[in-house]
Amino acid sequence: MIDFKIWLVSFGILMGINSSIQAQQQQQQQQQQQQQQAALPSVLAIPPEIDPIKVMVEDQAGQLVGTLSCEKAADPQDIIQLVRKNLKLDGYAIPPLDMRLISSIEQDNYTVHSLIFQSLPGLYVPASLYVPKGKGPFPAILNSHGHWPPGRRSEIVQRTAHMLASNGYVCLCIDAMGSGERGRAHEHEYHGANLGSALLDLGTPLMGIQLLENSRAIDLLCSLPEVDPERIGATGASGGGNQTMWLAAMDPRIKAAVPVVSVGTFRAYIMNSNCVCELHPNGLLHFEEGHLLQIMAPKAIKIISALKDGNAAFNAHQMLKSFRIAKEAFARQGVPERIDYELFDEPHSYTTAMNISMISWFDGAFGVMREKGLQLDKVLLLDTNELAVLKHGVKQELIFSIPAFISREFSRTESRMATSILDKVDYKKQLRTLLYTGSTDSLMRVQKLESQQGWQRVILETSTRQLIPLLISPPLTNSNTLHVYFPSMGKQQVAMQEIEALRSKGEGVVLIDLFGLGERSSATADQIDGALPRFHTLSRSLLWMGRSMMGIWASEIGLVNAYLQQEYKSCKRILIADRETAIAALISNVLNTPGQELLLRELPISYLPSAKGALDSYNMAIHIPGILRWGDIPMLLALNEQQVVIDGLYQLDGKLCEITNKQQLKNKVQHYKKQLNNQGTLLIN
Numbered sequence: 001m002i003d004f005k006i007w008l009v010s011f012g013i014l015m016g017i018n019s020s021i022q023a024q025q026q027q028q029q030q031q032q033q034q035q036q037q038a039a040l041p042s043v044l045a046i047p048p049e050i051d052p053i054k055v056m057v058e059d060q061a062g063q064l065v066g067t068l069s070c071e072k073a074a075d076p077q078d079i080i081q082l083v084r085k086n087l088k089l090d091g092y093a094i095p096p097l098d099m100r101l102i103s104s105i106e107q108d109n110y111t112v113h114s115l116i117f118q119s120l121p122g123l124y125v126p127a128s129l130y131v132p133k134g135k136g137p138f139p140a141i142l143n144s145h146g147h148w149p150p151g152r153r154s155e156i157v158q159r160t161a162h163m164l165a166s167n168g169y170v171c172l173c174i175d176a177m178g179s180g181e182r183g184r185a186h187e188h189e190y191h192g193a194n195l196g197s198a199l200l201d202l203g204t205p206l207m208g209i210q211l212l213e214n215s216r217a218i219d220l221l222c223s224l225p226e227v228d229p230e231r232i233g234a235t236g237a238s239g240g241g242n243q244t245m246w247l248a249a250m251d252p253r254i255k256a257a258v259p260v261v262s263v264g265t266f267r268a269y270i271m272n273s274n275c276v277c278e279l280h281p282n283g284l285l286h287f288e289e290g291h292l293l294q295i296m297a298p299k300a301i302k303i304i305s306a307l308k309d310g311n312a313a314f315n316a317h318q319m320l321k322s323f324r325i326a327k328e329a330f331a332r333q334g335v336p337e338r339i340d341y342e343l344f345d346e347p348h349s350y351t352t353a354m355n356i357s358m359i360s361w362f363d364g365a366f367g368v369m370r371e372k373g374l375q376l377d378k379v380l381l382l383d384t385n386e387l388a389v390l391k392h393g394v395k396q397e398l399i400f401s402i403p404a405f406i407s408r409e410f411s412r413t414e415s416r417m418a419t420s421i422l423d424k425v426d427y428k429k430q431l432r433t434l435l436y437t438g439s440t441d442s443l444m445r446v447q448k449l450e451s452q453q454g455w456q457r458v459i460l461e462t463s464t465r466q467l468i469p470l471l472i473s474p475p476l477t478n479s480n481t482l483h484v485y486f487p488s489m490g491k492q493q494v495a496m497q498e499i500e501a502l503r504s505k506g507e508g509v510v511l512i513d514l515f516g517l518g519e520r521s522s523a524t525a526d527q528i529d530g531a532l533p534r535f536h537t538l539s540r541s542l543l544w545m546g547r548s549m550m551g552i553w554a555s556e557i558g559l560v561n562a563y564l565q566q567e568y569k570s571c572k573r574i575l576i577a578d579r580e581t582a583i584a585a586l587i588s589n590v591l592n593t594p595g596q597e598l599l600l601r602e603l604p605i606s607y608l609p610s611a612k613g614a615l616d617s618y619n620m621a622i623h624i625p626g627i628l629r630w631g632d633i634p635m636l637l638a639l640n641e642q643q644v645v646i647d648g649l650y651q652l653d654g655k656l657c658e659i660t661n662k663q664q665l666k667n668k669v670q671h672y673k674k675q676l677n678n679q680g681t682l683l684i685n
Contacts, residue, residue, distance in 0.1 A: 044520070052520075061541070068286075076295035091203070093121055095121045097219060098118040100116050112130055116398065120213075125213055130161045131226050132168050136225070137225065140233070141362065144173075147190065150187075153382075153387045157173050159355065160355055168368065170224065176213070177210065177213065184612055191277065194615045198406055200279075207280055233362050234247050237350035238262055255299055257299065258362070261311075262314060265288060266288050268313040288322070293329075294329035297329050301326075304344065308346055310347070310348060352376075406608060417635075435624065436551055441555045447459045469520070472509075482510060483502055484512070485510065486576070487517070493518075535549060548624055549621035553581060557575070557588035561596060586600070586644075597643045598642065600644065605651060608632075613655065641680045644681070644682050645683045669682055
């Protein structure tokens with residue numbers, strides 16, 4: 001009897017569990033059915049494995065490369081002027097070096113000095129200087145770090161510096177902007193995504209700042225009595241190798257260089273993984289990497305590549321394309337032996353074997369004779385705290401982070417704007433110049449597909465071969481409003497409850513996927529982005545070719561609006577955009593007439609980066625070269641002549657703005673509007 005009772009209870013429990021599981025399964029099935037019913041129909045329906053965005057971007061890059069004559073010798077002065085223009089190298093005064101020695105550590109055959117020096121006005125750079133013991137002057141090498149933490153104090157950089165100093169070379173290592181002790185909170189962080197891109201918004205790309213500061217580092221080496229100024233070289237791996245290459249091309253004082261695991265082709269950067277410190281805006285419009293190597297002749301250049309390098313942009317085959325172009329230029333000058341390469345059966349790194357090859361190359365270039373061969377004693381890494389200048393009494397306010405530097409520079413821009421006469425036509429012209437290097441897109445053809453689920457499906461074909469998909473639920477009458485959505489996550493992510501509520505009232509709704517969003521996403525780019533903010537790959541690739549996500553989006557929003565105005569002449573239209581697309585809608589309203597009423601959600605209040613907090617709250621599509629020097633978000637709002645409603649105003653780190661921030665924005669926009677003699681109201685919820 002007891003066993004039967006136990007069985008009966010167990011059976012009841014089992015049945016209860018099964019009933020619960022069945023109920024959950026039924027609930028899940030109902031949810032799936034509801035989701036299927038609510039899912040919006042597709043318009044393009046292109047299989048994701050085709051990835052038309054990737055194909056289009058790579059085709060455009062290929063066409064640009066095709067216009068560059070790789071057989072013709074590059075004109076050094078032409079390229080130097082282009083680089084200076086594209087990287088905005090002439091916008092800063094050159095201050096005294098003001099080198100300050102902080103501490104010294106004695107080693108067996110060299111001394112390590114920790115110091116700071118002034119690169120740009122008020123901007124101090126932490127550095128480690130390795131000086132051999134004995135009688136100088138010595139040849140000297142600038143040893144640039146890549147993306148290994150913590151910057152100049154990393155194991156790879158220390159080992160390379162140790163080997164150079166042990167073998168009679170003065171070696172200078174500096175923290176690149178945003179890295180090492182120059183990160184936010186003076187801690188090392190990755191400067192290659194939104195953090196470094198903030199400098200692009202200021203107007204000077206991270207590559208430009210690095211080039212300016214590396215040139216100042218050469219100033220420092222030339223000022224030292226221990227250094228022979230006629231025998232100065234540069235090396236570095238990965239991002240440091242990239243710095244080495246650009247410095248060797250631009251600074252005549254560099255007589256020899258060894259860039260490591262960093263040389264490929266600019267074309268290979270497109271739709272591949274790279275840091276924004278390796279981004280040269282507009283670069284592919286003018287020259288290829290082989291041309292940059294060409295103008296280094298007759299300097300002594302040794303390229304080191306790793307066969308196991310996982311980065312497609314730096315693989316040996318890409319390097320050889322550029323090397324062969326450069327080799328011809330060196331041969332024409334009668335010095336073919338002064339450029340060479342070496343392949344190592346290694347991954348992406350800067351190994352001891354590579355160090356040995358590097359020193360041997362510099363020895364040959366600088367006429368260094370060794371009776372006993374290279375000193376290859378064991379490397380004793382120094383404690384990173386001992387090499388940190390901030391641990392030895394340097395005031396933190398001397399070492400600017402990227403946000404602190406941008407904030408200081410932008411305050412000067414705002415001061416100028418506050419005291420200047422603002423011209424509406426001129427500001428619009430400047431904005432168009434920031435966004436477009438050539439002709440803008442235009443509408444070529446409209447194709448209407450069969451309607452599905454009550455939605456009209458329309459494709460707009462543009463002159464750049466883009467297909468813009470529209471889903472349209474027309475208004476019931478001409479007096480109803482047409483609500484035009486440009487969702488930042490694609491149309492499948494819109495709040496369907498809101499959409500259906502509008503449709504039930506007879507209101508019109510249009511849903512659009514802009515370039516790179518929704519049906520037009522690039523699976524390849526998203527995969528390469530990985531944990532980085534979205535559009536790190538796509539946005540950076542476009543900038544190489546003189547384009548930007550914001551420029552494309554603003555153009556497409558304008559084309560869509562022109563089409564809808566023609567189709568629904570009597571309807572009032574409200575543009576609804578959020579986050580990154582909200583900025584594009586603002587831009588489109590400024591540059592296109594007539595503008596529309598805007599409802600902007602989660603709009604960032606400014607392009608100014610935060611001194612702390614999240615770096616990926618907004619994705620990489622937002623960046624516009626020079627937008628902060630131009631006037632920032634408040635100026636975009638001031639130039640809009642229609643009503644703008646902001647539903648949620650945020651800082652760039654994703655924090656909701658406080659009431660005081662909102663009032664400050666209103667006051668600033670109103671001041672600009674008065675100066676511009678511009679109409680339009682601004683409402684902030």
